[in-house]
Each structure stands twice: as C-alpha cells, then as structure tokens.
Amino acid sequence: MKFQEKLKDVVKQGGAAVTASVVALVAAVVACLRWLVTTRQGRWLTAGLVTAGGLVAVGSTLVAHPPVQMIEPAQVGIRVNLLTGGTSEVREGWVVRLPHVHRLYLYSLKDQVYRTERSLSADGPAPFQAAEGLSIGIEVTLRYSLDPARIPELAQRLPGDVGREIVEPVVDGVLRRHFAQHTVREIFATHRAQIQKDLTAEIAPLLKEDGVVLRSITLGNVDLPQQYRTGVEALLAEELRAEKMRYTLELKSKQVKESELDAEAEKVRREKSAEAAGNEEIIAAKAKAEAMRHVLPFKEKEIEQRRLEAEASKVSRLTQASAEADARRIEAAGEADARRKLAESDAYRVEVTGKAASEQLARDADLISRNPLLIQKTLADKLSDKIQVIIAPPQAGGFIAGGLLGQPQESRYAQQAPPAPPAPAYSQVPEASPETSGYEEE
Known part of the structure; x- marks a missing residue:
C-alpha cells in the first residue's frame, strides 16, 4: 500500500512536470509564431522558408519525373494525358512529359526473337509430346515485331513485356497442339517443312490480333530420347543403305546402257571403216589395172633385156672357167715341182744330220769310256x-x-x-x- 501510494505520488509529480513542459513549449511556439507574423524580420524569414520548401519540392519532383525524355531510333512512344485521357504518338527525338500530367509508353519497332527455352531438351522442364506419347525437345525460334500502325490503337491494353505475356502463351499452345498430331519421324525428318509452314499459317493470324507481325518460324534441333534416337539412327542407316543400293543399281543400269551404246558405236565405226577400206581397195585396184596397162610393155622390154644379159653372162662365165682351169693346171705343175724339190732337200738334210749324229755319238762314247x-x-x-x-x-x-x-x-x-x-x-x-x-x- 505504501509502495502504491509512493508510486502515485511520483506519477502525479511527473505528470505535473510534463504538463508544465508542454505548456512551456506551446507558449514558446506561440511566441515564435507571433514574432514571425507581427514583426518584419519574422515575415521575411517565413517567406524565405516557404520559398525554399517549394523549390525543394519542385526539384525533387523534376528529378524523379523529368519533363523531357529521349526516344531512341527504331522506337515509338505513346503519350497519354492523364487529365483529358487523350493519346498521341511520338517518334524518335525529344518529347515533353509533364509530371503527374503525362504518361509515356515506349515500344521497340525492331525485330525481336522468341525461343522455346524450356522445351529444348527431351529431359527439360517442359518438353513437347509427339503422337506416340514420347517426350521430345525442339528448338523453335520466332522472329516478330510490333505493327507500327496499330500501336496507338493497342497501347492501352498492350502489356509491358509483349514477348512473355502475348507471344509465349499463343506460340506454346499452338506448338504443343501441332506436335501432338505428328509422329517423331515426321517431326524429325519427313514433314519438317510442312509443319513449319502450318505453324506459320496458324500463329500469324493469332498474333496479328494483338498487333504483333510474325516474320518467320524456324524449327531447329530436335532432341529425341536416347533409345528412340538409337532406333532412328539404325533405321536411317538401313534407309541410307537401301538408297545407296538403288543408286548403285541405277548406275549399273546406266553403265550397261553405256556399254551397249559404245558397242553400237564401235559396230558402226567398223562398218564405216570396212566400207572405206573396200572403197580404197577398189580404187587401188582400178589404179593398179590402169598402171599395168602402161607397165606391161616396159615389163616385156625388161624381160628381153634380162635374157640378153643372161646370154652375155653365160659366155662370160664359160670364158672365165676355161681361164681358171688353165691357171689351175699351171699351179698344180708348179706345186708338184716345189714338193719334189722339198723332198730332195729333206732327204739331204736327214743324211747330213745322221752323219753328224753318228760322229757325235762316237765322240760321246769315247769321252764316256775315258770319263x-x-x-x-x-x-x-x-x-x-x-x-x-x-x-x-x-x-x-x-x-x-x-x-x-x-x-x-x-x-x-x-x-x-x-x-x-x-x-x-x-x-x-x-x-x-x-x-x-x-x-x-x-
């Protein structure tokens, strides 16, 4: 009880002190305001403070919301008047935008590209589904731009990110519906161009309603499941072998036809050559017959000349043979005389040599008997x-x-x-x- 009483006394004393402080502060403020209003110096100070505050407020507003903005080339701006609700189109250059009065929306007129980033891989976050139910990844690239003529009309409802909020939902829905109607083989190889053409024909009108002009659609890499890819590669290898065999057979057939044509050409060439050779022989025979008609008289004269030459040669040979026989008889007689002379000389030599040998033997015997x-x-x-x-x-x-x-x-x-x-x-x-x-x- 005593504590509570003491606490109440302290609170009363504190409240009295606070009340006194507040009263003193209010009195000081009132005195200051009175001074600012009633005195000349106070009025000048008040005017300066008000002016400075206004300038600070205007400066911060201009910094946060500049009244002039630059529009880059290949951009178009839509300026909306917040007071009247009217819109106006502005092109590249400087444009006035009053803070809290005008709002400016900028749109790029350049071609933009959208890619299906989430559907590139068969194991990605959002793969496409084929008619067989297989998950496939397809790289689809769209090139688009905004329609400059419809930008003022659609500026009120166009979102800030046209690619993400308009192009992506439309394209994704059409792509999934189309790919689900085709098999993997058609998407991968056989109907690729037709699918691309159908997608362009369907997506272009849908985007045109929102002021988006579709430039082109390109189907890039197709990512298949590993097992299906192995089977497709094997099938493609078989098809390539079959195609190679077909071209090989066609080549062989063409080679056979070429051989037949070469044989026909060779046959014609030989016939022409034989005909030309026959004509040449006929012409040569005619020329030879004509030449023989002039040559025969010369041949007869030549035969007569050769007969006379043979007679002359016969007489000459008989005369030469007779002379050679006489010469051989003379040579034989001379040779016989020469051999007789040689025999006589040999006999004489043997006789003399024998006598000399006998005498030598006698001398040798006498010498040996003595020694x-x-x-x-x-x-x-x-x-x-x-x-x-x-x-x-x-x-x-x-x-x-x-x-x-x-x-x-x-x-x-x-x-x-x-x-x-x-x-x-x-x-x-x-x-x-x-x-x-x-x-x-x-």
Whole structure:
C-alpha cells in the first residue's frame, strides 16, 4: 500500500512536470509564431522558408519525373494525358512529359526473337509430346515485331513485356497442339517443312490480333530420347543403305546402257571403216589395172633385156672357167715341182744330220769310256737344277744309275778295278739359294 501510494505520488509529480513542459513549449511556439507574423524580420524569414520548401519540392519532383525524355531510333512512344485521357504518338527525338500530367509508353519497332527455352531438351522442364506419347525437345525460334500502325490503337491494353505475356502463351499452345498430331519421324525428318509452314499459317493470324507481325518460324534441333534416337539412327542407316543400293543399281543400269551404246558405236565405226577400206581397195585396184596397162610393155622390154644379159653372162662365165682351169693346171705343175724339190732337200738334210749324229755319238762314247763319271753328272743335271749333288767314287760294284742302265754293277766293277775305300754315299743337302747352288767334291 505504501509502495502504491509512493508510486502515485511520483506519477502525479511527473505528470505535473510534463504538463508544465508542454505548456512551456506551446507558449514558446506561440511566441515564435507571433514574432514571425507581427514583426518584419519574422515575415521575411517565413517567406524565405516557404520559398525554399517549394523549390525543394519542385526539384525533387523534376528529378524523379523529368519533363523531357529521349526516344531512341527504331522506337515509338505513346503519350497519354492523364487529365483529358487523350493519346498521341511520338517518334524518335525529344518529347515533353509533364509530371503527374503525362504518361509515356515506349515500344521497340525492331525485330525481336522468341525461343522455346524450356522445351529444348527431351529431359527439360517442359518438353513437347509427339503422337506416340514420347517426350521430345525442339528448338523453335520466332522472329516478330510490333505493327507500327496499330500501336496507338493497342497501347492501352498492350502489356509491358509483349514477348512473355502475348507471344509465349499463343506460340506454346499452338506448338504443343501441332506436335501432338505428328509422329517423331515426321517431326524429325519427313514433314519438317510442312509443319513449319502450318505453324506459320496458324500463329500469324493469332498474333496479328494483338498487333504483333510474325516474320518467320524456324524449327531447329530436335532432341529425341536416347533409345528412340538409337532406333532412328539404325533405321536411317538401313534407309541410307537401301538408297545407296538403288543408286548403285541405277548406275549399273546406266553403265550397261553405256556399254551397249559404245558397242553400237564401235559396230558402226567398223562398218564405216570396212566400207572405206573396200572403197580404197577398189580404187587401188582400178589404179593398179590402169598402171599395168602402161607397165606391161616396159615389163616385156625388161624381160628381153634380162635374157640378153643372161646370154652375155653365160659366155662370160664359160670364158672365165676355161681361164681358171688353165691357171689351175699351171699351179698344180708348179706345186708338184716345189714338193719334189722339198723332198730332195729333206732327204739331204736327214743324211747330213745322221752323219753328224753318228760322229757325235762316237765322240760321246769315247769321252764316256775315258770319263765314266760324266754319266752321273749328266743324270744329276737332268734330275733338277735345284738339287746339289756330291759325287764320290762308287763302292765296289756300285753305280747310282746302274739299275737304270740294266747292268750288273758288282761283277762289272769287280772286274775293272781293285777294291777301293768305302764308297761315298750320294746325299741331298738342303736346297740352297741360286747363288750358292753347284757341285762340290770331297
């Protein structure tokens, strides 16, 4: 209780203080306002503050909403008067736009491009569906622009992003409906151009209602599921092989026709060549017959000339043969005389040579009888000029060539001479150089 009483006392005291402060502040404000209104200095200060506040407000408004705006080339602007509700079209350049009075909408007249970014892949967020129910990704590119003549008419209801809010919904719906009516094979290969043409014919009127002019539609890459792509590639490979075979057969057929034409041409050429050759032979035969008619008299004269020449040659050969026979008889007689002379000379030579040989043999026999060792020396000389022989008196009844002469050496030499000292042996010494070779005696 005491605490509450103390708290109430404090609050009362605080409230009194706050009340006194507020009263003092109000009194000060009233005094300040009175000074500003009643005194000259206060009125000047008030006017300055009001002017400065107005200028600040106008400046901030101009900065936030500039009264002049630039329109770039290839742009068109629609200026709307918020007071009257009227619209006007403005082209490139500077245009006046009063803040809180005019509103300006800018539209580009350049060609713009829209692509189906979400449907590029079969595994993407929004793939297309084919007639078989397969998910496929197709790259579709649209080139469009705004119709300049209808921009003022449609400016009130055209959105800010025409591509996203008008083009994309229309195109996406038409594409999905068309692709769902065709198979993957038609989209991928066979009906690609026709599909593109049908899409252009259907989308162009729909966009034209909103003031959008469709320039072109292009179907780009088609992304197929992996399994289907493998099957399509195999099928295309088979078709390519079949197409290649068809072209190969056509080529072979053309080659056969070409061979037939070549054979026909060769046949005609040979016929013409044979005909020309026959004509040439006929002309040559006619020319030869005409020439023979003039040549035959010359041939007869030539035959007569050759007969006369043969007669003359016969007489000449007979005369030459007779002369050759006489010459051979004379040569034979001379040769016989020459051979007889040669035989006589040979006989004389043999006779003289025999006498000389007999005399030489007699001289040799006499020499050998006086010097029997000459035979051994002669025999050694005949054996080899590279053998050095030492000649010694033979033993009793010994002779190195006795066996060759067929004489009994022991009895013969025993009768001719008394016993002698031991006979030296014939020995061969090592071969010496040609400067030291010779006979040595002991």
